[in-house]
Structures are given as structure tokens and as C-alpha cells.
Amino acid sequence: MTNTWPPPVEILAVYYSPDEALIPNTLSAIMNTATEDEDVRMALQCMSLVQTPRAGPDDMHVDSDSVQMLHDLLDLSDESLPQRFHTSRDSYNVLYLHKLKSDGSKVVCKIATDCDGEKLLRHEAGFYEDKVLAPFRGKEIPNYFGFFEGEWGAGGKITCLVLEHCGVALSSELHKQTLSFRKATVRAVEKLHKNAGVSRGSEYEHENVIRRPNGQPCLVDFAHARRGHKCSTEPIDCDYVQAAPYESCQELEEVAEDAWAWVFHKVSVPALGISMKYDKDRTAEQYWSQHKRPVLHRKVPDEEGVAQIEKALKEWEEDLKCRLDHLAELRDE
Ligand SMILES: [Zn+2]
Numbered sequence: 001m002t003n004t005w006p007p008p009v010e011i012l013a014v015y016y017s018p019d020e021a022l023i024p025n026t027l028s029a030i031m032n033t034a035t036e037d038e039d040v041r042m043a044l045q046c047m048s049l050v051q052t053p054r055a056g057p058d059d060m061h062v063d064s065d066s067v068q069m070l071h072d073l074l075d076l077s078d079e080s081l082p083q084r085f086h087t088s089r090d091s092y093n094v095l096y097l098h099k100l101k102s103d104g105s106k107v108v109c110k111i112a113t114d115c116d117g118e119k120l121l122r123h124e125a126g127f128y129e130d131k132v133l134a135p136f137r138g139k140e141i142p143n144y145f146g147f148f149e150g151e152w153g154a155g156g157k158i159t160c161l162v163l164e165h166c167g168v169a170l171s172s173e174l175h176k177q178t179l180s181f182r183k184a185t186v187r188a189v190e191k192l193h194k195n196a197g198v199s200r201g202s203e204y205e206h207e208n209v210i211r212r213p214n215g216q217p218c219l220v221d222f223a224h225a226r227r228g229h230k231c232s233t234e235p236i237d238c239d240y241v242q243a244a245p246y247e248s249c250q251e252l253e254e255v256a257e258d259a260w261a262w263v264f265h266k267v268s269v270p271a272l273g274i275s276m277k278y279d280k281d282r283t284a285e286q287y288w289s290q291h292k293r294p295v296l297h298r299k300v301p302d303e304e305g306v307a308q309i310e311k312a313l314k315e316w317e318e319d320l321k322c323r324l325d326h327l328a329e330l331r332d333e
Pocket of ligand 1: 193199229230231232233249250251252
């Protein structure tokens with residue numbers, strides 16, 4: 001048993017300052033978490049495979065003839081598992097680390113114990129089971145081992161999605177990674193959009209890009225994934241900082257922005273509430289005379305308008321220079 005009380009000293013130290021008394025609410029939260037983890041450990045023993053309509057033997061990495069129960073798949077004899085490592089931001093779903101019975105490799109168990117969380121897991125299971133995603137599993141997205149359900153408390157239900165544990169999540173933005181990793185990540189998102197017609201359906205976050213042990217990226221968290229995405233965004237080239245196309249889908253725009261592969265045509269001037277198409281040959285005075293009409297009601301003096309535009313242009317040019325210098329540094333590495 002590892003979920004013992006009290007927790008190890010180093011865990012308590014996070015919550016305990018020598019100058020303060022122990023905070024009762026925090027202690028109670030730790031105790032509740034430990035109890036819940038133990039309840040989850042017990043529940044995993046008797047969870048059965050959910051046969052979803054879309055899944056068939058060819059669709060899943062789990063052999064549905066031999067794996068009907070979660071205990072067929074996971075090594076439940078190891079009492080140090082499951083290990084909680086993350087709580088979802090948009091639900092109460094908790095991610096636990098576990099291992100496969102067959103070869104001991106690490107897997108992630110996404111656990112839901114309420115209806116809203118179950119809905120998200122069920123939706124995500126449908127995504128992983130989709131035939132169109134088969135070529136991506138184990139590469140651009142994690143391998144999928146099945147969706148299981150069992151009893152939780154008095155009349156409740158617990159559900160569990162089992163996925164490959166792919167590696168470590170990025171702790172900083174894509175433009176801080178090597179050029180080859182930036183390219184591979186952008187390619188992975190483009191492939192999902194264009195070859196599979198799938199978008200993640202939620203805001204891009206670099207924490208959802210995992211670095212596999214072989215150095216390749218793996219995209220995770222498809223709780224809100226959408227099928228039928230028709231992506232007409234032009235290919236993103238990370239080898240130089242290019243002007244953003246006028247038409248692009250939001251998700252690729254966010255990835256390209258995080259990778260510093262694009263620079264936007266529009267220069268926004270927040271103080272004036274306007275945005276202008278960048279033109280290196282145009283002066284601040286020319287911009288102001290073109291854009292002053294919509295802000296006349298603000299009674300902004302000409303000098304002030306020109307000064308604000310000059311400031312915004314300078315920042316835009318500095319940002320572009322920073323991206324170009326950074327790209328040159330990456331190439332030299
Ligand atoms: Zn797209």
C-alpha cells in the first residue's frame with residue numbers, strides 16, 4: 001500500500017510553511033484525495049470493456065476477445081498503482097499512471113466518476129476508435145487500449161479510458177523547442193486536420209504536446225475532438241517566418257503562432273482600438289490619416305494618434321526581428 005496516511009514528509013512540506021499552522025482545508029483535501037485514489041484502485045479490479053458501436057476488432061489495439069475486463073489488461077497486483085498525476089482543467093476527470101499486464105509498459109488511465117466526465121471520456125473513446133485514426137495511433141496520437149466501466153459507490157458509475165503513456169509534456173512554447181521538433185509538431189496537427197478531418201475542438205496548449213522517447217511529438221487530449229473538419233489552411237513552413245495567410249483555421253493559427261512560424265499582417269493599436277495591414281513603406285502619419293475617421297468620436301489629437309501608431313509599428317517590427325533572429329539561432333544549433 002502506498003496510499004497511506006499521513007503522506008510522505010516531502011508532500012506535506014508543499015502545504016506546510018514553518019511560520020504557519022497546518023491549513024485544515026488543505027489537509028482534508030490531501031486525505032480526500034488519498035481516499036479517492038484507494039477507491040479508484042479497488043474499482044479498477046472489476047471494470048468491464050465497453051463495446052461501443054464504432055469499435056471492432058480491427059479498430060482497436062485491445063483484442064476484444066481476450067480483454068473483456070480491465071484486470072485482463074492492467075497489472076493490478078502492483079499496489080503502488082495507480083498513481084495520480086494530473087487533474088483535467090475542464091472536468092473532474094483524473095489521470096492516473098498504470099502499467100500493462102502483458103509487458104509492463106506504462107499507460108494512462110483517464111478516470112471519470114460523474115456524468116459530465118463520463119460524457120467527455122465516451123466522446124474521446126469514440127475518437128480513438130475511429131478507423132480513420134488507425135494510422136495515427138502510436139505515432140501522432142497515443143495508442144488506445146479500450147474504454148471500461150464499473151460501479152462507483154452506491155449506484156454510481158466509474159469509467160476509464162486507457163491510453164499509451166507517450167512521454168513528457170512540453171513545459172514551454174513550441175518556438176523554444178528545436179526546429180525539427182517544431183516542424184514535426186506542426187506537421188502532426190496538419191496531418192490530423194487534412195488527412196483525417198479531425199480538429200481538437202479546444203484551445204491549443206503546448207502542454208498537450210508530448211515528447212516521445214524517440215524525440216517525436218505526440219498530441220493528446222481529444223475530449224472535445226471534432227470530426228468532419230475541412231481544413232483549407234495553406235501548409236505551414238517553419239523554415240522561415242512567413243506572413244500568416246488571410247484564411248486559416250483557428251487551431252492551425254494557434255499552433256503556427258506558438259511555433260513562431262507566422263507573423264500576422266495586422267498590426268493592432270490597442271490604445272486606438274484599431275488594427276492595420278502592415279506596409280513597410282507607409283509612415284505613421286499615412287496610417288493615421290487612413291484610420292483616424294473611425295476613432296474621430298474619441299477626439300484623439302493627431303500627435304497622439306501618430307505616436308500610438310508609431311509605438312505599435314515599432315513593437316510589431318521588434319517582434320518580427322525577434323522571430324527571425326531566433327530562427328537563425330535554431331538553424332545554427
Ligand atoms: Zn484546420
